[in-house]
Amino acid sequence: MKIIVPVKRVVDYNVKIRIKADQSGVELTNVKMSLNPFDEIAVEEAVRMKEKGLAKEVVVVTIGPAVAQDVLRTSMAIGADRGILITTPLPTDLGGLEPLSVAKLLKSIVLKEQPNLVIMGKQSIDDDSNQTGQMLAALLNWPQATFASKIDVNDSKTTATITREIDGGLDVVACALPAIVTTDLRLNTPRYASLPNIMKAKQKPLETIDSGSLGVDTSPRLKMVGLTDPPKRAGGIKVASVDELIAKLKTDAKVI
Amino acid sequence: MSILVIAEHTNTALRPSTLTTITAARKLGDDVVVLVAGKNVSAVADSLLASAGVQKVLVADSPAFEHHLPENMAGFIAEFAKSFTHILAPATAFGKNLLPRVSALIDSQMLSDVTDILGPDTFKRPVYAGNAIATFQSTDAIKVMTIRTTAFDPVTTTEGSTDKNASLEHIDASGIAPAPHTQFLSSELTTSARPELTAAPVVVSGGRGVGSAENFALIEHLADKLGAAVGASRAAVDAGYAPNDCQVGQTGKIVAPSLYIAVGISGAIQHLAGMKDSKVIVAINKDPDAPIFQVADYGLVADLFDAVPEMTGKL
Numbered sequence A: 001m002k003i004i005v006p007v008k009r010v011v012d013y014n015v016k017i018r019i020k021a022d023q024s025g026v027e028l029t030n031v032k033m034s035l036n037p038f039d040e041i042a043v044e045e046a047v048r049m050k051e052k053g054l055a056k057e058v059v060v061v062t063i064g065p066a067v068a069q070d071v072l073r074t075s076m077a078i079g080a081d082r083g084i085l086i087t088t089p090l091p092t093d094l095g096g097l098e099p100l101s102v103a104k105l106l107k108s109i110v111l112k113e114q115p116n117l118v119i120m121g122k123q124s125i126d127d128d129s130n131q132t133g134q135m136l137a138a139l140l141n142w143p144q145a146t147f148a149s150k151i152d153v154n155d156s157k158t159t160a161t162i163t164r165e166i167d168g169g170l171d172v173v174a175c176a177l178p179a180i181v182t183t184d185l186r187l188n189t190p191r192y193a194s195l196p197n198i199m200k201a202k203q204k205p206l207e208t209i210d211s212g213s214l215g216v217d218t219s220p221r222l223k224m225v226g227l228t229d230p231p232k233r234a235g236g237i238k239v240a241s242v243d244e245l246i247a248k249l250k251t252d253a254k255v256i
Numbered sequence B: 001m002s003i004l005v006i007a008e009h010t011n012t013a014l015r016p017s018t019l020t021t022i023t024a025a026r027k028l029g030d031d032v033v034v035l036v037a038g039k040n041v042s043a044v045a046d047s048l049l050a051s052a053g054v055q056k057v058l059v060a061d062s063p064a065f066e067h068h069l070p071e072n073m074a075g076f077i078a079e080f081a082k083s084f085t086h087i088l089a090p091a092t093a094f095g096k097n098l099l100p101r102v103s104a105l106i107d108s109q110m111l112s113d114v115t116d117i118l119g120p121d122t123f124k125r126p127v128y129a130g131n132a133i134a135t136f137q138s139t140d141a142i143k144v145m146t147i148r149t150t151a152f153d154p155v156t157t158t159e160g161s162t163d164k165n166a167s168l169e170h171i172d173a174s175g176i177a178p179a180p181h182t183q184f185l186s187s188e189l190t191t192s193a194r195p196e197l198t199a200a201p202v203v204v205s206g207g208r209g210v211g212s213a214e215n216f217a218l219i220e221h222l223a224d225k226l227g228a229a230v231g232a233s234r235a236a237v238d239a240g241y242a243p244n245d246c247q248v249g250q251t252g253k254i255v256a257p258s259l260y261i262a263v264g265i266s267g268a269i270q271h272l273a274g275m276k277d278s279k280v281i282v283a284i285n286k287d288p289d290a291p292i293f294q295v296a297d298y299g300l301v302a303d304l305f306d307a308v309p310e311m312t313g314k315l
Ligand SMILES: Cc1cc2nc3c(=O)[nH]c(=O)nc-3n(C[C@H](O)[C@H](O)[C@H](O)COP(=O)(O)OP(=O)(O)OC[C@H]3O[C@@H](n4cnc5c(N)ncnc54)[C@H](O)[C@@H]3O)c2cc1C
Pocket: A013, A037, A038, A125, B206, B207, B208, B209, B210, B232, B233, B234, B235, B236, B247, B248, B249, B250, B251, B252, B253, B263, B264, B265, B266, B267, B268, B269, B270, B271, B274, B284, B285, B286, B287, B290, B302, B303, B304, B305
């Protein structure tokens, strides 16, 4: 079984972002970038399948600027076998490369690589779209299992049974392979890559493809006409006791 | 302008998320059509007929739609989407699962979690965990979007009223064959007597500070005293103190109650993303420097094991 994991390079989740003065985007210069947390979970899941002998090969793919190859190396340090970097001049967070374009580019890679399973994040933590996996499934006419908290591939590797996190609880679906699965937070806890594995990752194969060569129109459909800070909350107060808190909620805020 | 709203329902009852989505649709125009696709959904369709501003209710009844599998529904919706200018669904697990699949099939770049509608093609949505609000202008002929349910009020329905406003139309869905490659197996829904998290006027949430699943009863008792829903931080859910569908935040549920009480929650940006639009925020935390106090209207620096039982007792 071959698994493809699309991974994205995003502003690290601990960074407090700053909006550029001209509202054209978020300041990315000298900002710590990381592998999108959901994608890290996807890589970990694929690597575990390989370690269990279910998968033979784990291929990670990213679409972004040349520096985005660092998230491929990070993924290979976790245990992915090789990486594909699809370069694009467009920004990948806002006002540039959109989920539909990402899905189209990924489709061309999937058609070429013929994986049995694509595991990807449910959401990028920069654009917060939560679209790409579902779109890729649509374009390929494959089954989709989003928001996975458990994936069981059967022994003959023909189907996967997936537990999905939904609003009221959990759903379980069975998908014939090939299929697209998107990860939720509780699927697994990714490992820390060991130093020897980080060194080894540097030697693993990494192929670079120019997005322009894939015959996909990636021009944006959405024009970002503004980017602003969210409304600020008026500063609150500290109360000294439970009694004061209850009194404030009753008489000032009138919410209880 | 003709606007299609995809209803979220349980086959027997409409979900409140549909009513907020209809409000958003009405901001776009008067020609609002609601599609109820499911199995034996006539009661759901009927409950919509008296909704303010709904022109028509379309019913598509098919066993293939029973579990809302996008594999079965997306192609069907994409087919007749072509006669609409806008396709809307709530930004819930249901809408997030289904709508991107529809959007790709009609080659439209959808917008997720729309919080404001500025015009027929201009929309606001939060990005970067709500730390920035982006305004987008869509150039696609058919605009597809999920609606953040906390950003709009539910439309009024006159339940039981006889003067139904909307017309009812049945669409023949008998020819829809279930996709052979995906099978729904089972559902495990948490049942609770408490109000639903995303619709409750009061939410009491517990974090890692609560310390154990047993201690989480403290949060539940306070919630019950207030008629509130129970929420949790990711740390509390991961540690098994609360079920996963209680998670509030960037990647959990978005809530905006009149009163949100955060207990033993530090206030990471991913948590704030899910609750900072609440009207009044209370934080109970023993660390005076916890970031949650920066968004709290009323902060109480205290040990939760003292403060929460005291508060429950005094209410
Ligand atoms: C991709 C991604 C997505 C995420 N999505 C979400 C999300 O949707 N929702 C979410 O909540 N988190 C999310 N997180 C996690 C988030 O970053 C934080 O780790 C999490 O919110 C912390 O939870 P907490 O506040 O309960 O725990 P902590 O940060 O550990 O805080 C515990 C707090 O309890 C207080 N405390 C301890 N004991 C007591 C006591 N006896 N009395 C009073 N106070 C006490 C402490 O002072 C502390 O402030 C996400 C993270 C990532 C990377």
